[in-house]
Each structure stands twice: as C-alpha cells, then as structure tokens.
Amino acid sequence: MASAQAQPNKTLRVGVYHSPPKLFFNEQHQMDGIFADLLNEVARQENWVLVPIPCELGTCIEGLKTGHVDIVPGLSAADVNMRRFSAHTLPALEDWVQIYARPGSTYKSILDLDQKRIATYLDSGLEKSLPAQLRFYGLHAELMPQDNAPAARLAVTENHADVAAVNSITGLQETAFHNLLPTAIVFDPVAQYFVAKQNQQADTLEIINSYLEAWQNAPEGESFYSEVIGKWNRVAPPKSLAVFWGSIALLGAFLGLSVYFITRLRNKVTEQNRQLLASEKRLSIILDTVDAHIFIKDHELRYIYANRKMCEFFGENTDSIQGKTDFDLAMPARTALDIQQTDLKVLELGERIAGEEQLYDRRHQTEATFFAVRMLLTAEEINEDKDGVCGIATDITEYKATREANHRLAFYDTLTKLPNRSSLLKRLAHTLEDIKRKPSCAAVLFIDLDNFKHINDA
Structure with missing residues (x-):
C-alpha cells in the first residue's frame, strides 16, 4: 500500500x-x-x-x-x-487505566479506592488524571509514585500499596504472572x-x-x-503448568473484558465527541458573529484562539494566528510592546484591566481605537499548564468620531470653526465654579468687531 x-x-x-x-x-x-x-x-x-x-x-x-x-x-x-x-x-492505539490488586481483594467500583494506598508510576499521565478522578468522587487516597510500572506492581506485591493504577496495555504484560489481578475498576480512556x-x-x-x-x-x-x-x-509461559493455564484463562478474560470496554468506550466517546462538536460549532458561530475582537493567549502570550473578526483585522485565519505573539502580527513594535505589558500585568496581578488602545487598521489604512477588556483565565479553563489571558476589544473609532463631531457642532461655529455662544457660556460657567472653590478674580473682555461679515465671507 x-x-x-x-x-x-x-x-x-x-x-x-x-x-x-x-x-x-x-x-x-x-x-x-x-x-x-x-x-x-x-x-x-x-x-x-x-x-x-x-x-x-x-x-x-x-x-x-x-x-x-x-x-x-x-x-x-x-x-x-x-x-x-x-x-x-x-x-x-486506545488505552485506559486499570486498577490491579492482590488475589482475594474485593474492589468493585472506584468508590472502593477511598482511603487506599495507590501505586502509580512516572510519565504515565496518572499524576494528573488520577487525582482528578478521586476529587470528582470526593475520595481521599494516598498516591505512591514509583519509577515505572514494574515498580508500581512490586509495591502492591510487597504490601507497600493496596492497589496499582496501570495503563491497560502495560498492565497486561507486567502483571499477568505476578500474582496481581485486574479489578473491575477502569477509567480515563485515552487515544x-x-x-x-x-x-x-x-x-x-x-x-x-x-x-x-x-x-x-x-x-x-x-x-x-x-x-x-x-x-x-x-506473555511467556511460567514454569508452573497450573499457573500457566490459569494465566491463559486470565489473559482470555482480560481480552474479553478489553473488547467489551473498548466497544463501550468507543460508543461513549463517539457520542461525547458528537455533542462536543455540536456545542463547539454553536459557540464558534456565536463568537464569529459578535462585532468584537475576542482572543485567548497562553502564559507566553501566544494566541491559542482568535475569532473571525480579529483574524480578519490582522489578515490571519484561525489556524495561522495560533502560536503567534503580537510582535508577529501586522502592528508597530511599540504597540505590541504596550499590549504585552498590559497582558503581563493581568497575569501577574490577576486583575481585570480595561482601557482604550490604538491599532493600525491595515485594511482602511488608518488608526483605529479600541476599548479592550482583559482578564485572567486559569490553566484549567484554557487546558494549558499555566494561566492565560482572555480579551474582548470593541472598535469604538466611529463612536469617538461621532462624539467629537457632535461636540464640535455644539460648541463651534460650522463656518468659522470658532467657539460659539454655547462654548462661551460653558467656559463662563467653569470659571464661576473655579472662583467659588478658590476665591480669585476673573474678567470678561468684549471686543466689538465692525463689519465682521467681511471676515465670514472671506
């Protein structure tokens, strides 16, 4: 092929x-x-x-x-x-965690692990997944990390631990002929x-x-x-024929159990994936239609998510922007440095920070003003090793322009661009307020210009 x-x-x-x-x-x-x-x-x-x-x-x-x-x-x-x-x-390959115990033990569900000594081993992924499982069920157990799977098995054999949590593939070879039996407790299927x-x-x-x-x-x-x-x-047969046939029977039962659990887990994972994909699709549609720039960065301030609005602003797509920093995007280095300092402040202080930011709009070849809100996301929330930053930035360029235009219309003459009567009254009111707070003198100078129409007409 x-x-x-x-x-x-x-x-x-x-x-x-x-x-x-x-x-x-x-x-x-x-x-x-x-x-x-x-x-x-x-x-x-x-x-x-x-x-x-x-x-x-x-x-x-x-x-x-x-x-x-x-x-x-x-x-x-x-x-x-x-x-x-x-x-x-x-x-x-598909694998899962299997709990092994000494013969004669009666472990029927994960609830039986409460207050037990559980031998695990390094680089198995169990140092994260097993405590999460125990917390989910409100269980308290002593985890005993070992150097490898054989050491975890040996800890149970020598009664230093009650059970061993072993990946099913590893456990099949490591425990079949060492007086440990698989229990009915399995969890954490992984691909x-x-x-x-x-x-x-x-x-x-x-x-x-x-x-x-x-x-x-x-x-x-x-x-x-x-x-x-x-x-x-x-697995190589042991010296004892009785143990050999017993092991063969155990192996057959284990393989049968494996097929059952693989089928069950696959069906469960397929359904969960279907629901997750549907949920992610709905969320993606919502985020991509929001009239705002939405992004998530990891602890190194690299983008791990950006919605369509933000990607279009920088000429990127949802895949190309991942892993990039602000210095990699189409913006001046000074702007990228300012944004980075704000993000670092969020990570260090864990505070929500809001304020205006100036970015160059490459599509319209002009400066754009954004009102940005940044907040801390925990490592669990973004599925990372460390905390990250989430931000929502709304383009307020048109709003500011409209507000400034309205201000000019209200306080300046449209023809001469000079302050009008409303502006004069406003400034007089401010002056009077200042005099009330801090006694002082003020004066109004009145200049009568003859034939001012000629200036207007000019």
Missing part, C-alpha cells in the same frame, strides 16, 4: 522513551514495541529512514518543540496539549497518536493515518495491526 506521494529516503528522527510494550529500546538497543512495529512497517513500505533518539518522555516532547525530534509515538491528550502539536486523525511539532510533518502524519485506516479495517486474519497487537499481548 505504498503511497505514490511518499518522499524516497525521508529521514525521521523518532523520540523513543521507555514505556513497554508501547515503545522502548530492546536488549539489542533497537527501537521496539507496538508503535515501533507500526512505524517500522510504514517506513519499510515508504522507504523512510528512521533515526531513533533515546529520551525521557518530557525530553522527547521538548525535542518536538525545539525541532531536535521530528516525531514522538504514543502520545495522548494526557501527555501534551494536542492544540499545540500536530497528529493524525485516527488513533493508533494515542504519532505526534509532530505544530504545522510540521503533515505529509508524514497523513501517510501514517492512511496505513492505520487500512490495517484497522482489514479482515482479522489479514490485518498487520491485529498481528502487532497480538504479538505484544503474548
């Missing part, structure tokens, strides 16, 4: 972190695991050259941002903010992808997506995808 548009001998630098059986380096120091098998097959058919780069998960993600790594396999929304990276559309830097490797991700779609839709006996998943679901 080689793509006709694939570039021959493309070189891809692949960030490889230790997360078996998803991705790791084997004893021969070669990239191995589910994602490695999938990517190696695509590379073989597309004549790509893969350069594995060993790194911790966080370092791999940072490598994407800096450009030292082209692609990182097996990432989900729990690992990175997908809006700031690029990924293919079809998930390469995992091959991920690249934002707006990079679009052709690579499209090709990977086409292979995944073909493999996942192929008949069971002809699917390379099923072959890879089956390969990594196999």
Whole structure:
C-alpha cells in the first residue's frame, strides 16, 4: 500500500522513551514495541529512514518543540496539549487505566479506592488524571509514585500499596504472572497518536493515518495491526503448568473484558465527541458573529484562539494566528510592546484591566481605537499548564468620531470653526465654579468687531 506521494529516503528522527510494550529500546538497543512495529512497517513500505533518539518522555516532547525530534509515538491528550502539536486523525492505539490488586481483594467500583494506598508510576499521565478522578468522587487516597510500572506492581506485591493504577496495555504484560489481578475498576480512556511539532510533518502524519485506516479495517486474519497487537499481548509461559493455564484463562478474560470496554468506550466517546462538536460549532458561530475582537493567549502570550473578526483585522485565519505573539502580527513594535505589558500585568496581578488602545487598521489604512477588556483565565479553563489571558476589544473609532463631531457642532461655529455662544457660556460657567472653590478674580473682555461679515465671507 505504498503511497505514490511518499518522499524516497525521508529521514525521521523518532523520540523513543521507555514505556513497554508501547515503545522502548530492546536488549539489542533497537527501537521496539507496538508503535515501533507500526512505524517500522510504514517506513519499510515508504522507504523512510528512521533515526531513533533515546529520551525521557518530557525530553522527547521538548525535542518536538525545539525541532531536535521530528516525531514522538504514543502520545495522548494526557501527555501534551494536542492544540499545540500536530497528529493524525485516527488513533493508533486506545488505552485506559486499570486498577490491579492482590488475589482475594474485593474492589468493585472506584468508590472502593477511598482511603487506599495507590501505586502509580512516572510519565504515565496518572499524576494528573488520577487525582482528578478521586476529587470528582470526593475520595481521599494516598498516591505512591514509583519509577515505572514494574515498580508500581512490586509495591502492591510487597504490601507497600493496596492497589496499582496501570495503563491497560502495560498492565497486561507486567502483571499477568505476578500474582496481581485486574479489578473491575477502569477509567480515563485515552487515544494515542504519532505526534509532530505544530504545522510540521503533515505529509508524514497523513501517510501514517492512511496505513492505520487500512490495517484497522482489514479482515482479522489479514490485518498487520491485529498481528502487532497480538504479538505484544503474548506473555511467556511460567514454569508452573497450573499457573500457566490459569494465566491463559486470565489473559482470555482480560481480552474479553478489553473488547467489551473498548466497544463501550468507543460508543461513549463517539457520542461525547458528537455533542462536543455540536456545542463547539454553536459557540464558534456565536463568537464569529459578535462585532468584537475576542482572543485567548497562553502564559507566553501566544494566541491559542482568535475569532473571525480579529483574524480578519490582522489578515490571519484561525489556524495561522495560533502560536503567534503580537510582535508577529501586522502592528508597530511599540504597540505590541504596550499590549504585552498590559497582558503581563493581568497575569501577574490577576486583575481585570480595561482601557482604550490604538491599532493600525491595515485594511482602511488608518488608526483605529479600541476599548479592550482583559482578564485572567486559569490553566484549567484554557487546558494549558499555566494561566492565560482572555480579551474582548470593541472598535469604538466611529463612536469617538461621532462624539467629537457632535461636540464640535455644539460648541463651534460650522463656518468659522470658532467657539460659539454655547462654548462661551460653558467656559463662563467653569470659571464661576473655579472662583467659588478658590476665591480669585476673573474678567470678561468684549471686543466689538465692525463689519465682521467681511471676515465670514472671506
């Protein structure tokens, strides 16, 4: 199924972190695991050259941002903010959190985790998702982070923890023959992808997506995808035959449970996605029809959202403006600096700041005046690591021009542009008020100009 548009001998630098059986380096120091098998097959058919780069998960993600790594396999929304990276559309793998316990334990629901010791492991995404689940149900538990999944399993085996929270794919290999059994407690389904830097490797991700779609839709006996998943679901038999057959039965039950939960989770995710897309579409229509500039920036003051009105003002679109700062937009550097200082004040003080701003309107080749309101948004509200800034700016250029025109009509002669009688009376009233507050002298000078009509006519 080689793509006709694939570039021959493309070189891809692949960030490889230790997360078996998803991705790791084997004893021969070669990239191995589910994602490695999938990517190696695509590379073989597309004549790509893969350069594995060993790194911790966080370092791999940072490598994407800096450009030292082209692609990182097996990432989900729990690992990175997908809006700031690029990924293919079809998930390469679906995973969820499974709670494992010692035989004889009676854990039937997540409520049974109250006041328990839960072993987790680093770089699993559980350090964020598990506390959120516990808070949602009002539960209190002691989290015991370990270096990796085997260490989390060992903590339960040696009675240092009551249960272990393990990603289902990792748990299948790590716990099947170590006297731990999967409980009925599962949560936090996640879809995992091959991920690249934002707006990079679009052709690579499209090709990977086409292979995944073909493999996942192929008949069971002809699917390379099923072959890879089956390969990594196999566990070497133990020495004891009784334990072996018991493990086989456990594995069969686990796989059956996996199919059930995958189907259930997919249906639930599909319905939630449908409702979310409908809600987002309604909100997008509302925001794009509002006669105001609406935007959201992250803690680095980079745009993560701007409505259509604002994009049109700067000659951008909703995709191109993302990741840019005000210095990247069509405005003077001095203006961008002033806006940045105001945004920083919002982030530092957490206060709502409102006031007028001057921006150059490139479409009408003139200065425009805006009344802008800026406020703080929490990290949770914008799905970021740190707080951000939300702003609404309304163009008041015409309003100010109308107000100034009305003022001129009221207090100045339309022909001579000189102050009229209303202006004189207003200034006299101000002078009298000043004299009342602070006793002083004032005088009115009256000059009678003969033949003033000649001046008007001139």
